[in-house]
Every structure is written in structure tokens, then in C-alpha cells.
Amino acid sequence: MPSHSPVETTHSSQGGALNTLGRHFPAEVCEAYARFCASRESADADLVVIAIVLDHIPDKSLRPVVPPADSLALAADLGFDSVAITEMVFFLEDLFQIRITNDQILRVRTIGDLRAFVRQKLAGPSSAGSAGRA
């Protein structure tokens, strides 16, 4: 794990996602995730969500300018196929310890939809959200 990363390896079910975040995402994303864990500030979660979207774009030639517009469609603009969306959802679930159903994700079409959806999940009573919790 790079020395700049504030994310530590965990033995919990978050382990794979945390390791991936720590090893392969930029330091500012790891730091935003650490801040989110400490403060529950949704702007920090937003930054992490955007980084995860960008990372899961199957074809990097479709990578948008950063920060990407909320109106960008995951499938039509960023080339997400159903597998990439599933991969991304599993990653979000593991990292933020939330549960996302197929019905819910089918309603998410744009980056803006996804940001709002994850914010709602993290704020909701049923979401675990407390990073580091098993």
C-alpha cells in the first residue's frame, strides 16, 4: 500500500474495496474517504463516488473532463455496460457498507442520479455507512 494512503487494510467485508482504494486511487480520494469516515460530510463522499465512477468506465477513451457534469449518462455517455454498473455497485456497497437493490440501480441513469442516490443511502436509517464497521 502506498505510504500516502490514509486507508488501512481491514479484515472486515470492506477489505477488498478498501485495499483497492488504498492501492489504486489517488491520494486525495483516499483522504476524502478518510474524512468522510470521520465527519460523515457528504461532499467528501461525493468526491469518492465520482472517482469510483471514473475508475469503472470500461473504455478510458470515453473518460470525461473532471469534474464530470451531473447530466452525463452512465451508459450513453460514459460507455457503462451492465457488467461495469454491477461492478461499480458492488464496489460502492462494499466501501460504504450500504445495500443497493437491482430495482434501485436501474433508476440511476446519470452521474447526478448516482451522487444523489448514494447521499440518500448514506443518510438513510437503513444504511450502515459507518466506514470501518464490519
Add this chain to the structure above:
Amino acid sequence: MTRRALVTGLGFITSIGNDRASVVQSLRALRPGLERVEFLGNPSLPVKVAGTVKEFSVDSASWRDWRYPPRYQFPRETLRSLAPHGLYALCAAEQALADAGLAAAALADGATGLYCASAGSAFLLHHHLAQMHAVRGERGNPMGVVASIAGTLNFNLAAHYGIRGAVGGFAAACASSSHALGCALDDIRLGRQTRMLVVGAEEVNAETVLPFAAMRALSTHADPACASRPFDQQRDGFVASGGAVCLILEEEETARRRGATVYAELAGWGQAADGHNVAVSHPEGAGLAEAMRRTLADAGVTPAGIDYVNAHATSTPAGDRSEALALRSVFTAAGARPHVSSTKGLTGHPLSMSGVMEAAFCALALREGFIPGNANLVTPDEACDGLNMTRATLDLAPATIMNNSSGFGGSNVCHVLRQFSI
């Protein structure tokens, strides 16, 4: 006359080299690709040596952690569904395309097919199933199936290159990629395809290798220089290996039209099973002998017309002996004395990929004009009496070569390759 099939491109990720030039050098100089290894962090395991793949680090279950030569670039949508040996296979395919002077886009013409062979990735399958059990079935990697199961090579390479012709996989253990090559030849002869990619690949990790230790099939020699010694009296088992080889086969007129450079003609193939035992070859090599006879007949060649046999011999006591007896019954009994060697003394035994790897070695030998030697053959098994065992690599240009493969269940497959000039 049926259509001819010509070998027009080769790609190598092997223990003895990751490109054609290195492989030729290793075959000529008898430079082995085996190294000391320690599986599962357990120094007390009896298996100490393997045919390792250099320049690649693919120990992680996550493709994000893999390291490989930067000359290979693949998009995320390809990498996410690969097993470690799938990465080897793609790299070998890229090499073969460049070697053949073909653009990747040419593979999407509908006349190109793809046959592959591997045992799948036991490593990734174990990883994904362990994850599934850990969360009581509630989640899993959506790419887990297509990255892990047998067939992963053809799934991934066909999708990556947009191949629209015949696509499939073969599972006959150590004869698998020889079946793939034979069936590719049939497809070209029958006019079903004008070009076939044949790919074999395997991983070198605990999950692939150690189950063979449980069968007592692996060498326990600790010295990489001499652990693999096919046909030698001191052999004590095979040395596992891995990597990938891609061979491009093209119908003669197709190759002519585009001015392809030809390594050799794949002139015939044949197969016959032992009908004897699930894991042990027939003690007299009956099935292999019959496979050789059928192959000679298919190629229209007599035993005396074969200059060199690249033997399957993996360095196991039983298997090498039965192959030697099979060779005697086909060649010695007919008064023929082709050179015989097994290149597994250099490479180790890469399981499913060995057939196409050794067919590619034969193609190199035909084009470059040499006969590979049999490393570590000091005192041949008495079963080799009368055979022309070839210890050192010879600067002799063979015109016609036979390539042998055998796998579990007694499957035996042979090919004949011969010189060909356009």
C-alpha cells in the same frame, strides 16, 4: 486435394522466453526456464521447482495489481474478466498477430475462428468461491465466472478481438491444445474458416500445480538445472510450467494473397485414446502409437518420412516409458530412426498449453533449420533402446516433424508439420 493450412504467426509467453527470438535461443542453447519456487509460503513442500513466467507479476486476484511489460496495453473492459493466464494468452496473441503481419481488425471478418485450451483458473475460482461463502452467497464478482472457468480463454479473446467465426475450448488436460490445433486444421480443410487462432495457456501457482503433487506426478528434485529430465533413468516426475502460446493457421490461398511469411504446413493430425486408465497412460503406449499411425496416414507420410519427433515425454517414469515403447512400435518396427527429443527438459510441462507450444517449437525448427535437443538426458531409459535420442540441439534442417501429446483419460493427439514455401 483438400485445402492446405499454413502456420503464419507465433506468439510466446513461456518459461524459456517471452518472444520468438528468446525461445529460439533457448531451444538452440538448451537454456532451461525453470527456477526454485516456494508455494503457499511452505518451505517443507516437496515441490521446489517450476517453469516460471518472467516479466509478469500476476499473484493477485485483482487485475489492478498485475504487472506486465508496458508494450502490452489492454482496456479495462478486457482486463476485468481475465484470469492470470488470460493475460498471458492475450499477450501471446498480440505477438502472433504482429508476427503474422495481421491487424487485430482482420480477426472480425467472420472467416477467422479461435480455439483455445486451458484448465481454467483454479486460483481465481477458489478466490471467488471463498468470497461467496464468506458472505453466504449475497454477493460476488460479476466477472467471476467468465474469468475463472474452463473456457475463459475463448470467452475473453473472442470478445476482445470481435471474432465471429468458430469459437470454442478444449478440455483434455495435457492434450487439450493439440485437439484445438487438430480441429482448427479440420475447419480450414473443410472450408469453414480461412484463418484460425489456436491458443493454449496455463498458470503457475499453487492452485494449478500442487494438485499434481497429490498424484505423486511432480518431480521433487530441488535443482532447477536438472529437475526435468525426460526419458532419463533418473527422472522422477514432471516440473509444472505455464504461460501461453498462440499459433495462427491460415488457408494457403488466403496466406498467399496477403503475402504472408510461412513457418510450415500443418500437414495432418490424428488421435486415439488408450481406453485404459483415468490418469496413467497405457503401459505399451497403445493409444499413442495408434494416434501416430493415424496422423501419418492423414498427412500421407511414412515413418521413414519423419525427420524428428517432438515427444510429449514429461519426465514421469510411466509416461515416458510408454511413449518410448509407442515410438518403437511405429518407427523402429518400420526401420525408421527419426531424431527424438522432448523439449520439456527446458520448459517444464505447461499442461494444456504443451501441445500448441511444442507445435510452435516444431514450426520454429522447420523455418530456422534445427532439431531441439533433450536437456538432461544422461542415461536413457532402456525403453528407448533403438530410438535415435537427441541430447544436444542439432544444426540439421528437418523437413517433416511429428509432434506428440497425451492427456488424462488416455487421450493421445499427434500432428505432422512440414517445410513449406510460398
